[in-house]
Amino acid sequence: xxxxxxxxxxxxxxxxxxxxxxxxxxxxxxxxxxxxxxxxxxxxxxxxxxxxxxxxxxxxxxxxxxxxxxxxxxxxxxxxxxxxxxxxxxxxxxxxxxxxxxxxxxxxxxxxxxxxxx
Amino acid sequence: xxxxxxxxxxxxxxxxxxxxxxxxxxxxxxxxxxxxxxxxxxxxxxxxxxxxxxxxxxxxxxxxxxxxxxxxxxxxxxxxxxxxxxxxxxxxxxxxxxxxxxxxxxxxxxxxx
Numbered sequence: 001x002x003x004x005x006x007x008x009x010x011x012x013x014x015x016x017x018x019x020x021x022x023x024x025x026x027x028x029x030x031x032x033x034x035x036x037x038x039x040x041x042x043x044x045x046x047x048x049x050x051x052x053x054x055x056x057x058x059x060x061x062x063x064x065x066x067x068x069x070x071x072x073x074x075x076x077x078x079x080x081x082x083x084x085x086x087x088x089x090x091x092x093x094x095x096x097x098x099x100x101x102x103x104x105x106x107x108x109x110x111x112x113x114x115x116x117x118x
Numbered sequence: 119x120x121x122x123x124x125x126x127x128x129x130x131x132x133x134x135x136x137x138x139x140x141x142x143x144x145x146x147x148x149x150x151x152x153x154x155x156x157x158x159x160x161x162x163x164x165x166x167x168x169x170x171x172x173x174x175x176x177x178x179x180x181x182x183x184x185x186x187x188x189x190x191x192x193x194x195x196x197x198x199x200x201x202x203x204x205x206x207x208x209x210x211x212x213x214x215x216x217x218x219x220x221x222x223x224x225x226x227x228x229x230x231x
């Protein structure tokens with residue numbers, strides 16, 4: 001199946017610093033990627049939809065100035081957590097849509113990035 | 119709105135036992151339904167899917183049937199293995215909701231040898 005990678009897999013940073021997480025579709029072009037946040041033992045919460053060449057669409061309650069998303073190319077989307085604080089510590093997962101014609105498109109997930117803010 | 123409800127876990131089974139994880143949904147229109155699996159420390163992997171009523175998705179011995187009359191998509195496997203231990207997420211995607219995935223809370227499965 002299609003492969004989506006994330007980098008880094010784990011990151012530890014100090015409070016107040018910014019962290020960038022990359023999401024790449026390795027063997028297909030993805031016009032749409034999604035960013036999720038997963039709390040321990042909880043389901044995934046959709047943060048935003050990243051569209052290549054245009055601004056990301058954020059879900060209600062997600063601060064767009066704190067979680068900056070850039071979808072610079074058809075294979076790369078980045079999530080930057082700005083001025084990170086301990087409450088931003090979480091597992092961040094991206095996904096990319098493999099287009100196959102509208103309703104049957106399949107979403108492939110990256111392995112996730114564990115962010116720990118000290 | 120769109121929502122997915124899964125049975126609470128954890129579900130603990132012995133190897134070779136029969137598995138059922140219940141999933142029901144609420145949605146307008148005709149959503150596609152999915153089961154994703156997340157192994158420890160990893161991201162989600164698509165396990166199976168069904169795109170219309172009465173479709174059966176199957177993969178690796180798991181199967182689920184899209185039941186529109188009961189708005190359900192229960193996951194089953196006839197004989198589980200220790201390697202099936204993971205978290206299972208039921209999800210739907212609805213064109214009327216911008217094709218975004220809506221996930222259930224996840225069900226932890228633990229299989230003992």
